[in-house]
Amino acid sequence: MQHSISYKPLINRWEDFLAQCNSTDLKDFARYLLQEEEAAEKAVLEHGDTVHEYPYLTAEAGRAIFRLYKFSKIYSRPIMKKAGLTSFDEFSILATLLHTEELTKKDLIFENLVELTTGMDMLKRMLKANLIQERKNPSDKREKLVSLSESGRKTLFTILEEFQTMEDVLGDLDRKEREETVKYLMELDKYHTAINTDRL
Numbered sequence: 001m002q003h004s005i006s007y008k009p010l011i012n013r014w015e016d017f018l019a020q021c022n023s024t025d026l027k028d029f030a031r032y033l034l035q036e037e038e039a040a041e042k043a044v045l046e047h048g049d050t051v052h053e054y055p056y057l058t059a060e061a062g063r064a065i066f067r068l069y070k071f072s073k074i075y076s077r078p079i080m081k082k083a084g085l086t087s088f089d090e091f092s093i094l095a096t097l098l099h100t101e102e103l104t105k106k107d108l109i110f111e112n113l114v115e116l117t118t119g120m121d122m123l124k125r126m127l128k129a130n131l132i133q134e135r136k137n138p139s140d141k142r143e144k145l146v147s148l149s150e151s152g153r154k155t156l157f158t159i160l161e162e163f164q165t166m167e168d169v170l171g172d173l174d175r176k177e178r179e180e181t182v183k184y185l186m187e188l189d190k191y192h193t194a195i196n197t198d199r200l
Contacts (some may be wrong), residue, residue, distance in 0.1 A: 091159060093123075094152055104143045
């Protein structure tokens with residue numbers, strides 16, 4: 001079976017080693033890697049382990065999270081297509097409305113981290129497909145509140161049932177590992193949500 005491990009980081013380290021050290025010996029290269037790792041750990045202990053002070057493993061974490069997102073899209077794509085949705089974002093909007101019941105268009109778009117113009121176009125398509133419904137906001141006549149239609153609710157629950165047969169993105173993690181993974185991901189989500197309130 002073809003693996004998905006990338007050797008680029010190791011190759012880049014080898015290039016750095018050749019540029020910095022007058023050696024091509026693999027044992028010297030191994031010692032070089034160990035020294036780099038020890039220096040990184042020392043920096044974390046001396047300066048703290050937050051991303052603000054030292055970006056320890058940030059690139060590795062970002063790549064892993066991005067790939068998990070891509071795998072989620074791959075696994076869910078047939079289910080979305082079968083349900084008549086054109087993107088994972090449309091599913092996310094339906095799921096958000098199930099949880100919040102009703103939101104303004106702008107708040108719904110922001111909650112799903114979609115650009116405003118893209119989100120507005122998406123909501124128009126979903127409204128036309130009778131997946132969502134809207135009404136004037138009683139407290140602000142310039143705004144409209146969006147909620148799930150009955151058809152959208154049925155579509156969402158059909159997808160959620162289909163998810164039971166989908167490949168589990170958390171793989172073979174045990175109960176404790178799953179709880180810890182979700183805990184840390186939610187903490188990161190909370191952090192980035194707080195600092196991005198004016199960027200979308």
